[in-house]
Amino acid sequence: MSRRTDRTPMHLNAFLMAAGHHEAAWRLPESERLTGPGVEHYKHLARTAERGKLDSLFLADSPALQGDPGRRPSSRLEPTLLLTALAGATSRIGLIATASTSYNDPYNLARRFASLDHVSGGRAGWNIVTTAGADAARNFGLDDTPLHRDRYRRAAEFVEVSTKLWDSWADDAVVADKESGVHARADRVRRIGHRGEFFRVDGPLNLQRPPQGYPLLVQAGSSEDGREFAARYAEAVFTAQQTLEEAIAFYKDVKRRAELIGRDPDGIRILPGVVPVLGDTEAQARELDAELDRLIVPEYARRQLARTLRLPPEALALDEELPGDLPAEDEIEGAKSRYTLVVELARRERLTVRQLIGRLGGGRGHRTFAGTAEQIADTIEHWYDSGAADGFNIMPAVLPSGLERFVDEVVPILQRRGLFRTEYTGSTLREHYGLPRPANRLFETVDRSPGFTGLGLTAEAG
């Protein structure tokens, strides 16, 4: 084991999803019956994660109904609003919302994230996604998903416009000087005059610079385009990795790409997904895992898998392996890295469709660890010490129980081993992740923060 010598504490994010990441978690006898979108349920999860001193919590999203509404709780509050509600139920934990660059306007979205950062006192993060899937496209006047490369070009410009808007007020713009009658100094608030391939945005934003400068920028795609995007813009990366070797290779690859374009690789935190299934004994954990798989309704799961593979459901026989003639990743428009991950998992372990459904039902491609708290802490430590991760994206199979057990049983072990904080030391999400507050690129500031090197912005202030 190539143990890290420095024992830098790791970072932990709680990925919240309704009744849990396993699609059948809501059917367990102990699961709460979610008949609404679950505001109180999410408040409880947020408070639990904060009790465990986790860095952040995270909500996935797509602007479309995902799959069959019968299969699992699929009624979802808009994430920036839900996190605003959770900001009021917590005081320290970071709040990361997914939002699409393909189906938003930068002015509105940059303002919402700045608002979340103000409301939460500097705890906002933005998971930047380009949104695969024709269902979403058809809610926005399109017939199908835009091309993968076009989506990523738009995403890059979207982030550049957003950072300019966040920078359009100098940190010292507001003076609120009653005597002179000047509320904000006109020379410290600027138009951005952005003219690009996808967007023309004059600015300035109608909201002063957020407490964190920018919300934390997060990215979760692992395709070739996704890695390039992460290397350039992301400060935290969520990724699905099935094996330790693949996780190490991914980690090295993203950090190397960042270095190649002149960024400090330590400015990116990489967090592979972990789906813990916890038991008092290993046997108990395995039984819970098996029970969850038994509760999957195969028809729902087969339709979902067929959608991922761009096949008609009847092309998948439950007790046979995947068909041999699937397209290669570069022929796929949509969630490329997810497609490849599913196909490679099935081929590597020679899984039948039914077995594959079981594996995907839990972590949807992320690694499931069924075991005791000690075993899960061991695995997390091993991955961490092997250079596969700066931390982990915790995706409990069952919620809230899986998060409660993780916080009450796994976190204390990691704390005893010196691997995780025992108290928050900062108050912002950037402070939790040990990342600097970005300097304002449109205004010289006296106290310029160091180190934010990800963005090649040019000021076009007017």
Next chain:
Amino acid sequence: MSRRTDRTPMHLNAFLMAAGHHEAAWRLPESERLTGPGVEHYKHLARTAERGKLDSLFLADSPALQGDPGRRPSSRLEPTLLLTALAGATSRIGLIATASTSYNDPYNLARRFASLDHVSGGRAGWNIVTTAGADAARNFGLDDTPLHRDRYRRAAEFVEVSTKLWDSWADDAVVADKESGVHARADRVRRIGHRGEFFRVDGPLNLQRPPQGYPLLVQAGSSEDGREFAARYAEAVFTAQQTLEEAIAFYKDVKRRAELIGRDPDGIRILPGVVPVLGDTEAQARELDAELDRLIVPEYARRQLARTLRLPPEALALDEELPGDLPAEDEIEGAKSRYTLVVELARRERLTVRQLIGRLGGGRGHRTFAGTAEQIADTIEHWYDSGAADGFNIMPAVLPSGLERFVDEVVPILQRRGLFRTEYTGSTLREHYGLPRPANRLFETVDRSPGFTGLGLTAEAG
């Protein structure tokens, strides 16, 4: 006085705006120094309005920086997010956010309002605006504001798409049946398949039907197009009226237009704006009013007035009347009814530019009442009994003090006179306004609610 015989209690809305509706309110010695966007300030205002049992609170908005940032606090949190934070600080009061149909997509916005309605337990309202002004247009890739009529056509289609999305889940869609493994019934969730002039939206929404069915639909434009839109879609109307005669005429006109298209005119609540400036004596109130006007910085105010009138600032001499050759309303693209109101006010009272600036600095065209609590209650009662209003949009010149005084001094007088509730009887915004929960137009329901006749929707479910 044609006193109403029934004494139906009136409706009161608190229109919140930073340090107050008077542009110079922030300069008063007693005003809080707002150096940030004021989350805690707004929470205090929301709790104060709820203490007064007001029906609702309301936030104006435009997706652009409004005027000179030096003139007044102009850093604004996005309203649906701010109201989500205020939902957590209150339990009964309605929460109305302004959002633009010109600069949003219906899928995203309908979802945000549904989310706010879920998070607040049925307290959301949407003030539907088409957004005048080139500044906003230039934040969304346009050179100038779209034509007034086009904006209103888009608004109408936007509302139709939104209501279809809110109806895309039957109220009884979610069954959460652990036994059968069905979370929501597939035949109770439907695509909407909307194909219109401005939008193509497949649906369904990825969020179940909001507690109120739809958020309360509010409208605030008083131009010809605005009145037609209000008659067709609005359930509450905010309006600026300078004289009692004009207010009565407006009230009758909107109700008549509603009747002409087959709506029950009682299904629309009309609330003219009132800017109370309160004092222990009339002289004290007048002195506060005068002090506020003295605190206006004339250069800021002149630039703002010039913008409204589409003139260069130097065309306005401070101590002369408006130039004689202003364009007619039908030549104006933008905020037509506001333009006319300003011009008519200046002409009618032969105000100099400096005097006009003073009048607009307070209520921006809404009627300012400076006086004692008793005098303000008398005026409100007089307008109400004269058939000019179903209630009032309270716009305190100074915040929080103006709202505190209104709640503590004016509300008790209205309550004693039997004109206003002494306790909330309902829990949703619709219940406060005495308006029905709309039936679902895409699904037959057993318990069909009566009376919502505003929308000519047709189901195109697929």
